[in-house]
Amino acid sequence: MSESTRERVFKKLTHAVDLGDEELAAEGANEALAEEVPPYDAIIHGLAEGMKLVGDKYERKEYFLPDMLLSADAMYAGLNILTPHIPKDASRSKGKIILGVVEGDVHDIGKNIVKVMLTASGYEVIDLGRDVPTPEFIEKAKSEGAQVIAMSTLMTPTLMSMQDVEQSLDKEGMKGKVRTIIGGGSVSEEWRERIGSDAYGKDATEAVSKIKTLIDTIIATAESMKEEDGSS
Amino acid sequence: MEAAQALGVDISTLCAGKGTCGKCKIRVMGEATTRLERTESEMKHLSEDEVQAGIRLACLTRLGESTVIYVPLRSRVGSQRLQTEGLDVPVEPSPLVRKYRVTMPKPQLQDSRADEDRLLAALTEQYGLPELGVDFDVYRNLPVTLREADWEATAVVWGNRIIALEPGDTSDRCYGLAVDVGTTKIAGFLLDLRSGAVVGVAARMNPQIPFGEDIMSRVTRVMMGGWDAVNELQGAVISGVNEIIEECCEKADVKPEEIYELNFVGNTVMQLLFLGVWPRHVAFAPYTPAGRRGVDVKASTLGLRANPGANAHHLPVIGGFVGADNVAVVLASKMLESDEMVMAIDVGTNTEIDLGNKDLVMADSCASGPAFEGMEIKFGMRATTGSIEKISIDPDTFDVYYRTIGDASPIGICGSGLVDAPAEFLKTGLIMPRGNFVTEMTERTDRLRKGLNGWEFVIAWKKETEIDTDIVITLGDIRELQKAKGAIHTGADLLMQRMGVTDESISKLVVAGAFGNYIDPENARIIGMYPEIPLERIEFAGNLAGTGARMTLMSAEMREYAEEISSKVKYYELAADKDFQKEYINSLYFPHADLTKYPETVELLRRFGQKI
Numbered sequence: 001m002s003e004s005t006r007e008r009v010f011k012k013l014t015h016a017v018d019l020g021d022e023e024l025a026a027e028g029a030n031e032a033l034a035e036e037v038p039p040y041d042a043i044i045h046g047l048a049e050g051m052k053l054v055g056d057k058y059e060r061k062e063y064f065l066p067d068m069l070l071s072a073d074a075m076y077a078g079l080n081i082l083t084p085h086i087p088k089d090a091s092r093s094k095g096k097i098i099l100g101v102v103e104g105d106v107h108d109i110g111k112n113i114v115k116v117m118l119t120a121s122g123y124e125v126i127d128l129g130r131d132v133p134t135p136e137f138i139e140k141a142k143s144e145g146a147q148v149i150a151m152s153t154l155m156t157p158t159l160m161s162m163q164d165v166e167q168s169l170d171k172e173g174m175k176g177k178v179r180t181i182i183g184g185g186s187v188s189e190e191w192r193e194r195i196g197s198d199a200y201g202k203d204a205t206e207a208v209s210k211i212k213t214l215i216d217t218i219i220a221t222a223e224s225m226k227e228e229d230g231s232s
Numbered sequence: 233m234e235a236a237q238a239l240g241v242d243i244s245t246l247c248a249g250k251g252t253c254g255k256c257k258i259r260v261m262g263e264a265t266t267r268l269e270r271t272e273s274e275m276k277h278l279s280e281d282e283v284q285a286g287i288r289l290a291c292l293t294r295l296g297e298s299t300v301i302y303v304p305l306r307s308r309v310g311s312q313r314l315q316t317e318g319l320d321v322p323v324e325p326s327p328l329v330r331k332y333r334v335t336m337p338k339p340q341l342q343d344s345r346a347d348e349d350r351l352l353a354a355l356t357e358q359y360g361l362p363e364l365g366v367d368f369d370v371y372r373n374l375p376v377t378l379r380e381a382d383w384e385a386t387a388v389v390w391g392n393r394i395i396a397l398e399p400g401d402t403s404d405r406c407y408g409l410a411v412d413v414g415t416t417k418i419a420g421f422l423l424d425l426r427s428g429a430v431v432g433v434a435a436r437m438n439p440q441i442p443f444g445e446d447i448m449s450r451v452t453r454v455m456m457g458g459w460d461a462v463n464e465l466q467g468a469v470i471s472g473v474n475e476i477i478e479e480c481c482e483k484a485d486v487k488p489e490e491i492y493e494l495n496f497v498g499n500t501v502m503q504l505l506f507l508g509v510w511p512r513h514v515a516f517a518p519y520t521p522a523g524r525r526g527v528d529v530k531a532s533t534l535g536l537r538a539n540p541g542a543n544a545h546h547l548p549v550i551g552g553f554v555g556a557d558n559v560a561v562v563l564a565s566k567m568l569e570s571d572e573m574v575m576a577i578d579v580g581t582n583t584e585i586d587l588g589n590k591d592l593v594m595a596d597s598c599a600s601g602p603a604f605e606g607m608e609i610k611f612g613m614r615a616t617t618g619s620i621e622k623i624s625i626d627p628d629t630f631d632v633y634y635r636t637i638g639d640a641s642p643i644g645i646c647g648s649g650l651v652d653a654p655a656e657f658l659k660t661g662l663i664m665p666r667g668n669f670v671t672e673m674t675e676r677t678d679r680l681r682k683g684l685n686g687w688e689f690v691i692a693w694k695k696e697t698e699i700d701t702d703i704v705i706t707l708g709d710i711r712e713l714q715k716a717k718g719a720i721h722t723g724a725d726l727l728m729q730r731m732g733v734t735d736e737s738i739s740k741l742v743v744a745g746a747f748g749n750y751i752d753p754e755n756a757r758i759i760g761m762y763p764e765i766p767l768e769r770i771e772f773a774g775n776l777a778g779t780g781a782r783m784t785l786m787s788a789e790m791r792e793y794a795e796e797i798s799s800k801v802k803y804y805e806l807a808a809d810k811d812f813q814k815e816y817i818n819s820l821y822f823p824h825a826d827l828t829k830y831p832e833t834v835e836l837l838r839r840f841g842q843k844i
Contacts, residue, residue, distance in 0.1 A: 154599075
């Protein structure tokens with residue numbers, strides 16, 4: 001497999017996601033397998049690159065929700081073909097994220113887009129859906145050993161449910177161990193500060209970059225603790 | 233000109249078609265341009281450029297064959313903008329409050345009946361009334377009132393109770409107030425309860441706005457502030473209503489004490505905040521209201537300025553997001569009495585949609601947002617003087633014709649203009665159905681440009697405006713409008729799908745709401761705000777909730793009917809529909825992702841030369 005083959009396949013996948021063309025994405029994914037491009041690379045440098053492009057265009061308003069969802073479909077089409085071929089030990093999940101719309105709210109289009117972007121970026125996403133009771137966030141985070149809880153709401157009164165989750169984490173002594181990020185129509189940086197959440201993502205693109213920072217911090221903290229343990 | 237009149241297009245003319253005023257300029261499209269001869273008098277009114285562009289005077293142009301004519305906005309007759317109170321639907325007056333002038337014999341040693349018995353007996357004798365109850369406040373003063381009145385008094389009867397007793401004969405003065413308590417605006421109507429005539433109208437911004445622009449942020453305020461916040465919010469809205477009472481009374485020369493009955497409509501959250509009920513649960517899935525039925529409470533308990541015995545009624549609600557205002561809309565539109573299918577859309581920040589006939593009416597609600605009220609739009613504004621309310625774009629030159637309220641220099645764009653803009657963009661090929669600007673069009677017009685915050689189109693150049701800057705529509709604005717119209721369409725479409733109703737079977741579409749009166753029905757349809765229903769079946773009804781509030785103030789039967797509506801109309805929860813997301817996404821397109829739903833619009837766009 002030559003470098004140019006790799007590049008060609010990546011470009012095709014990126015282009016397919018950008019266009020929202022499911023068939024082209026599937027074609028590109030099959031080509032990657034045929035040309036023995038490592039499926040994980042095809043996802044990261046092909047599909048995810050496409051989603052990044054789409055996310056940027058969405059931010060500039062050049063793409064809108066329908067475009068976003070078409071691209072998501074294309075990405076999943078490629079992902080479904082490539083994922084089964086990733087060797088078990090090499091399924092380098094970058095981190096595990098619990099995602100859901102908080103208790104009392106059922107608006108989930110935004111959350112679904114965040115899910116797509118996170119999946120595209122190589123994270124393992126456990127989607128709890130909408131109107132998720134506070135205890136479920138906590139229990140799932142525990143049982144799955146997730147690093148991040150990501151919560152969304154469009155409505156204002158349900159902002160309080162985010163506060164409930166933060167308080168429960170505190171009670172359970174999980175604060176700091178599990179990081180939180182909030183987003184959605186009614187959410188703001190001020191609200192994040194008020195309820196003591198770890199991050200706020202104003203849109204799907206920002207959510208992904210902030211989650212990356214959160215997880216990097218967790219890893220760095222863990223490593224520095226290991227070092228301290230070693231030196232003492 | 234005659235052809236235009238026959239088609240129902242009003243072209244302005246001052247000279248009655250003599251070819252002298254030059255107000256009726258039209259553009260003849262396509263090849264026919266060159267084949268139609270101009271007369272001398274016509275040439276006077278046309279510049280060289282206009283002749284080149286195929287401009288004619290409508291009154292002097294004879295059409296020999298099927299021809300496409302473009303009528304610029306400036307040549308159209310604009311309907312005068314009125315502060316509308318909503319359609320007037322007359323009802324037979326049968327108010328819940330009635331006045332009875334009554335005389336009683338003075339007590340004597342031979343006739344020492346109790347004052348109360350004396351009054352009730354006289355009412356039975358003189359009016360055949362059954363034995364009534366007496367409000368405690370009336371009862372306490374009864375001995376004094378009757379004696380001071382020298383045994384001639386007027387009893388104010390609500391239902392089967394005497395709620396007030398006035399000395400002498402006041403039977404010719406009996407008033408009631410109907411109020412539409414909107415999230416943003418409160419509108420009050422003072423009615424003479426004997427005739428049903430509206431004697432005073434007043435409106436205020438809802439004083440709750442500082443506590444939160446939308447109902448949800450007000451509920452949040454309550455959740456953070458507890459019962460103090462409930463009282464604060466209730467106090468705010470009551471003070472707003474009291475101001476309306478004062479203004480109406482002053483206009484009509486009526487004393488607040490002469491108001492004996494008040495009737496309120498509003499969405500379910502406003503109902504709770506008006507009555508002072510804990511509102512949290514209506515804001516959380518599954519959005520349950522506190523009570524569905526209508527509520528009667530003494531106006532004085534709520535702190536309303538009216539007769540101390542006056543009754544305040546809040547009409548029943550339907551569900552968490554379909555309130556008493558919608559009961560009033562269903563009532564006033566008479567859809568539950570109709571043999572044919574009727575659809576009603578009450579456009580607001582939350583848009584309620586009703587569909588049905590005498591057999592079944594279903595209602596849903598969608599969060600259409602405040603875009604059509606001018607919010608979240610770069611140059612958006614409310615419909616006041618200086619707002620652009622009508623926009624038309626020349627398909628060849630891309631010149632923009634607009635009209636402002638009060639003919640003032642423009643300062644922004646209001647809802648009806650915000651409906652026109654995307655429709656005109658679509659017709660002239662400036663945007664694609666998915667809402668993006670066709671960037672190649674920069675070659676044909678400098679109005680389309682990439683601004684600091686992305687793509688935008690200039691509606692009014694800086695030199696024309698009052699605000700020293702170009703008034704533009706941005707790509708971000710178009711996205712907001714797509715979301716708003718998409719939500720409304722989704723609400724309408726899913727109701728139709730679930731009830732198995734097609735466009736053709738809808739006999740009437742009633743568009744209500746503050747800006748409903750002024751929007752261009754065809755442009756609203758081109759952008760896909762509602763299904764493609766024949767234009768002649770679309771009716772604009774203005775503040776129909778206010779109409780319903782007046783009807784249920786004037787008539788006890790109508791009030792009973794409101795209870796029936798509340799229990800009969802079936803609430804449909806859009807959020808629970810499995811196709812919601814899919815339909816919403818499809819509805820974001822102009823007019824829709826599935827163009828087979830809009831054959832007429834597609835044909836129109838093709839006529840304009842758009843490849844769709």
